Amino acid sequence: MSETKGTRVVVVGGGFAGLATASRLAKEPVQVLLLDRKNHHTFQPLLYQVATAGLSPAEIAAPLRSIVSDRGNTEVLLCEVSGFDLERKIVFACGAEVPFDYLVVAAGARHSYFGHDEWERLAPGLKTVEDALEMRRRILTAFEDAERQAALHGHHDDLNFVIVGGGPTGVELAGTISEIARQALVDDFHSIDPKRTRVILVEAGPRVLATYPPDLSQSAEEQLKKLGVEVRTNTRVTAVKEHEIDMDNEVLPTAVTLWAAGVAASPLGRALGQPVDNAGRVPVFPDCTLPGHPEVFVLGDLAAFKDEQGKMLPGVAPVALQMGKYAAECIVADLQRQPRKPFHYNDRGSLATIGRAAAVAQFPKFKLTGYPAWLAWLFIHILFLIGFRNRILVMIEWAWSYFTYDRGARLITDEVGRLRERRSSPDSEVPGPVPMESVERRRA
């Protein structure tokens, strides 16, 4: 490590937290290396729009390189991180040893099937662009299959869409699929019987949107029902099968089952060598660092952070964004030999959308439901979308689909049939430590 090269900050994960850290450090005298196994940041709050064919992947995802391209101190590498050696201050990544002065681990979460991993194949979750494309393929293919069956044979199987989990993602998916079934696709599928097309939202707890106040849950449930969604609360799923779902008191045939019920933190949490909680999250100190490692931050969905009232912070984008910025500020404070302040989450409110012009919103001083909540949701999400270009395109898409009921991204593409081989990476031999000089910008 050469003194003149400055402090080396390695960020694992290009989600909200990791990008916020890199952003806040852009003008500081540090070198940032951002590692992610995807080449793009995914705007997860809008993934359900890709899953339901309202938006294209490129409208809610942006290449990490183009996000950081104007920052002279940030390098991006497409890389799978396999582990850490915190004592030697090393990240094992792409078969190399990458040294750090500060480490920011913000690797996010995947969905969890509560010990039933075999359900994933039958009921995919929604965390990545690929997940969303898979959901889109299943939803559209189900309509096509029913249409073909009805056209050729005069009838079709029950076209039941079952969404497991009544959190924000489950509510968004159920509301939007019901809208597609009842409005937008009526024009296109002439043989499908609307009466045999149902959308069922299953929630194990007593109400949907359990993290919201009860009256907003109530409103959400009413708005869902108005859209034609059947809401089953207090209902546990006991088995997910091929074209069938078993619940406490009911067995339903299914065309598509989608999973929005649980999340588990990235396995990289365990790789830090500290105890993790039931959801795989890493308990952190009030400054978001690991015990005994003030130079190692764990952020976002991967962190188990209890606020001043002992309440666990939820795995949502605002928490991740604020944590990311906070970690960067801690690093800056260290460099300036200032004390770190503890992290405080500034909860500006929560919004959940339900469908076209339907939503609930909870702000610190007031609540909204229905159309006003939806407008608030729309503008906040567009404002937060990364990249001016995406903002414009998303606005056009939405304006278009709002006025025409058209869902423009309604393509079924399937790459599974494509033969493909990954280029075997010459990085697979493990070389020695990497001097940071070599990851400097050549043009600098």
Place this chain on the structure above:
Amino acid sequence: MSETKGTRVVVVGGGFAGLATASRLAKEPVQVLLLDRKNHHTFQPLLYQVATAGLSPAEIAAPLRSIVSDRGNTEVLLCEVSGFDLERKIVFACGAEVPFDYLVVAAGARHSYFGHDEWERLAPGLKTVEDALEMRRRILTAFEDAERQAALHGHHDDLNFVIVGGGPTGVELAGTISEIARQALVDDFHSIDPKRTRVILVEAGPRVLATYPPDLSQSAEEQLKKLGVEVRTNTRVTAVKEHEIDMDNEVLPTAVTLWAAGVAASPLGRALGQPVDNAGRVPVFPDCTLPGHPEVFVLGDLAAFKDEQGKMLPGVAPVALQMGKYAAECIVADLQRQPRKPFHYNDRGSLATIGRAAAVAQFPKFKLTGYPAWLAWLFIHILFLIGFRNRILVMIEWAWSYFTYDRGARLITDEVGRLRERRSSPDSEVPGPVPMESVERRRA
């Protein structure tokens, strides 16, 4: 078959020819059933833009249902056609027997590897959205791999992009990839050595764009070289290997090899039970029908049609569009008991784009090269793009990328790791003939 139900036209394939037939028949007293195994029409002339991350799939592909949704006499089914019984006037599709009065077979073409099918895995071609996404993934991943290698180890392997085939698609791919390598991505990849980044276009014949006049080929080659493409004419490929290509006089290491060298007509041509030519195309009469079957049209890339001078019509969009419209007019003429006119291809000119502001254009009375040719290409393609919505979005994308050198759709997504099972279709039992009544619109 019920007389009151009108004439049944079954169209196989939702490409330019099939859609043109369905369009022209929209207001005629016939029933149209459009069968395709994809749910979308693909605007093939712009596929290379998806392959090179300039456009998103939804910008060059439109769901067939939304294209025909305002036509009361057209039904779309997502369906694999397995064969025909021309004597019984039956199409075998989705495990059912679909009867027809007229049959329009416009199933298009795939790429051909001249007996080396094992090369497909190593050098993908470009005919579908999935093909384009696979090319995009390989191109972007190659840049990421080289960047990571260089950043972690101080050097990277030769980053050679080899495009096989100097027709329009090969020229477009070579020019665009070279632009990406030399301009747009320089901002993003700081460790890659531009000197070790090469784009090589290999053509077995003596010149690129062999179907154009020699001076335009010459111009295209010069424009390619100006963009940094190495053009190897009179060079045959003898072997495609993992990370290597063998040519007559040269062996090159490769990062990505792309195939734009040959096409073979859909196997459905053979399934018609008539002799086919070397490329699998079906020789047709001057009215685009099969010998002995005036009710069976074969159109577009699948047809071997010789014009009045005995020249084979090329497999391009304008030929397919005109054939599609022509077949519909023959059907209308039959219904009105008028004689059919023979098909005449009205060649309005050809355009091939080479890169940003580079192209060649051949019109009946004049030729263009460079920027004017590119402008002509741009406007003609935008005008032809199906659907107003797409047109607007594509124009914004292009304006944006023209002024900013940004390539917005630069996402690497990979669905191969996703577990997925296809819903086993209940259509797989073969039922009896299908009464056309059952494919009528329910709402009618």
